[in-house]
Amino acid sequence: MVTSTAIKNNKTPKRNTAHRVALGEITPNNLGQLKKLNTVLFPVQYSEKFYKDVLEVGEFAKFAYFNDCCIGAVCCRKEQIKESNQGTTSDQAKLYIMTLGVLAPYRNLGIGTKLLTHILQHATLTTQHPKFVEIYLHVQTSNEEALAFYKKYDFEIVATVEGYYKKISPPDAYVLSKKL
Numbered sequence: 001m002v003t004s005t006a007i008k009n010n011k012t013p014k015r016n017t018a019h020r021v022a023l024g025e026i027t028p029n030n031l032g033q034l035k036k037l038n039t040v041l042f043p044v045q046y047s048e049k050f051y052k053d054v055l056e057v058g059e060f061a062k063f064a065y066f067n068d069c070c071i072g073a074v075c076c077r078k079e080q081i082k083e084s085n086q087g088t089t090s091d092q093a094k095l096y097i098m099t100l101g102v103l104a105p106y107r108n109l110g111i112g113t114k115l116l117t118h119i120l121q122h123a124t125l126t127t128q129h130p131k132f133v134e135i136y137l138h139v140q141t142s143n144e145e146a147l148a149f150y151k152k153y154d155f156e157i158v159a160t161v162e163g164y165y166k167k168i169s170p171p172d173a174y175v176l177s178k179k180l
């Protein structure tokens with residue numbers, strides 16, 4: 001049923017598709033799938049180191065499946081925070097979202113939310129060591145879709161990095177951050 005609220009907001013109501021969505025592991029055997037997805041989703045080419053690191057972060061890198069088809073993924077990096085002055089590592093860390101994307105036909109179905117919720121849940125587990133105190137990422141300043149998505153989940157723009165991207169226009173990025 002199309003509700004009056006949905007009509008007022010000029011949005012197509014979402015069908016209940018949650019039962020068709022699942023998350024899955026990224027392994028050496030399906031890494032090629034991630035490379036293909038990233039080629040379609042992002043205007044940036046990722047290095048072999050990116051793909052090597054993805055295999056080491058456990059729950060912080062996941063595929064999203066819709067009806068058993070791979071249609072999205074999230075890949076994060078853990079960054080241990082250094083003690084100021086001494087250069088030694090503290091017991092606190094940041095989680096950096098390197099990529100989070102859903103293929104265009106499957107957007108606005110809550111799949112990006114499912115990927116983000118998964119990493120947030122794992123980042124805030126009391127058993128996490130080192131403890132994550134922040135999650136952050138870079139977003140191209142023109143990427144309104146992604147900015148709206150992250151703002152909905154209380155990420156804030158904390159900086160603008162001019163010339164962050166070398167081969168795409170605009171080259172500038174916002175740093176979006178959320179304290180955990």
Ligand SMILES: CC(C)(COP(=O)(O)OP(=O)(O)OC[C@H]1O[C@@H](n2cnc3c(N)ncnc32)[C@H](O)[C@@H]1OP(=O)(O)O)[C@@H](O)C(=O)NCCC(=O)NCCS
Nearest residue numbers: 099100101102107108109110111112113145146148149152
């Ligand atoms: C950003 C992205 C991951 C969102 O994925 P998604 O599966 O469409 O997101 P969801 O369906 O979970 O949307 C959740 C909320 O985000 C916001 N949102 C998502 N897309 C939006 C859009 N195009 N315009 C406005 N708000 C939007 C809405 O508030 C939405 O909630 P609502 O529909 O209940 O209002 C997706 O657009 C994408 O893959 N973009 C290309 C890759 C990219 O730029 N990634 C970000 C940099 S890492």
